[in-house]
Amino acid sequence: MKTVAHFAPTFWSALASVKDFRNPVRIVYSIQEELLVGVMMFMLKTGARRNIKFKLATPEFIQNLQVIGRQIYPGTVFPDTLLCGDTLNYLLSGIGDVALPAVRTEVIRSLLRKRCLEPFRIQGLYYPVAIDGTGYLTFKSQHCSHCLTRTKDGKTTYFHHVLEAKLALGNGFALSIGTEFIENERPDVPKQDCERKAFFRLAQRLKQDFPQLKMCLLLDGLYACQTVFDQCRLYHWPYLITFKEGSMPAVFADYQALLKLVPQHRRVAGDKTLRQTFRWVNDIAYESHRLNVLECLEETPEGSTRFVWLSFWTLNTTNVESIANQGARRRWVIENQGFNVQKTGGYALEHAYSTHNTAMKNFYALLQIAHIFNQLMEKGSLLRDHLKNSMGSLKVFSAKLWAAFTMTRIDPVALQTLCAQRIQIRFNSS
Secondary structure: OHHHHHHOOOHHHHHHOOOOOOOHHHOOOOHHHHHHHHHHHHHOOOOOOOHHHHHHOOHHHHHHHHHHHHHHOOOOOOOOOOOOHHHHHHHHHHOOOOHHHHHHHHHHHHHHHOOOOHHHOEOOOEEEEEEEEEEEEEEOOOOOOOOEEEEEOOEEEEEEEEEEEEEEOOOOOEEEEEEEEEOOOOOOOOOOOOHHHHHHHHHHHHHHHOOOOOEEEEEOHHHOOHHHHHHHHHHOOOEEEEOOOOOOHHHHHHHHHHHOOOOOOEEEEEOOOOEEEEEEEEEEEEOOEEEEEEEEEEEEOOEEEEEEEEEOOOOOOOOHHHHHHHHHHHHHHHHHHHHHHHHHOOOOOOOOOOOOHHHHHHHHHHHHHHHHHHHHHHHEOOOHHHHHHHHOOHHHHHHHHHHHHHHOOOOHHHHHHHHHOOOOOOEOOO
16 A cells, blocks of 8 residues: 555546446445455456455455555445455446556556656666567457457467557566557458557557657567658657568668678677677668667677667667667566566466456456556565565565455554555665
């Protein structure tokens, strides 16, 4: 509660402001209680909506929820029972797919207003935003009219993919700031939706939600094309794009030829454990754009790896190291600290929390909000040293967090006193 109140003080009111479509006469659980349980379901890593009943519905949890509810929402009645997963699914099916992403946007805006993420900006100016797609849900039969399909050996698979935009920061933060579902408008579309089409919808959404945010897009080789360059130019977004020979063969050939003509474009950094050799070429013509290419050869005792990126910025000896290490190399954060953690770290991203198209998207939004709050706790100074010294791993931390909510009782007076205290929470920026 201290972490949420410190970084996103408007979160509680944002939950309560979600429009409730239900009949007021028949409401047992308030909308803020149901959404709060939905967030906690992911924070405590229950793994399925049915586990609200089996992993959360203890007398201790219900009483703790009442204590927390009275602290956050004075005057709101929290019943002596706990809602079930189907009740939450019904609510998420009817509130539309805009309200909860808007709550997440408010959380991120609050973090940005507090300027606590500024130490992780590229060259002190631009927030690195990684954009990538991932598999979400897979079904053996069509469950909605928006399913993507894939047929192999006469067998058709129905699935949903999602395109994510995350702040990919130097301390390992992977904070979701935008989501676009890759889905068909109707079953009989002549050409299915795809990641690149979704990119332009997501870009428009990001510009609407964060019109003044200075962001640098970190993209994979799929986005090395003129239309993406045009979109970035329109929105004044710098970019760092993984560059592979197959993406733009002519430009890659020009780069290799020009590289021999500028031997002075070389910088070496690092030590015996990690040695980086940077080389670059500026101002390669491509359609109406001038492209810059940065190459990094990393050498370790185990071997060497070569990376190549397209850079928005003109490259020179003083900026190549920061552009590569603070920017381009951060794209992996969306895969490791983002998708991989959400799929294998207890959040069960690929589990079908619902087959209703709207509820499915809202469960996804709740997961992203919960993951943001868990990261703020895990990496914040309130718990960082304690977590490292006495728990050892995030898996143990999650288990203890679940046990604390479901097996012990919160003292209302102690909670009220704690919430009244002023605190500071810092992140390690090294």
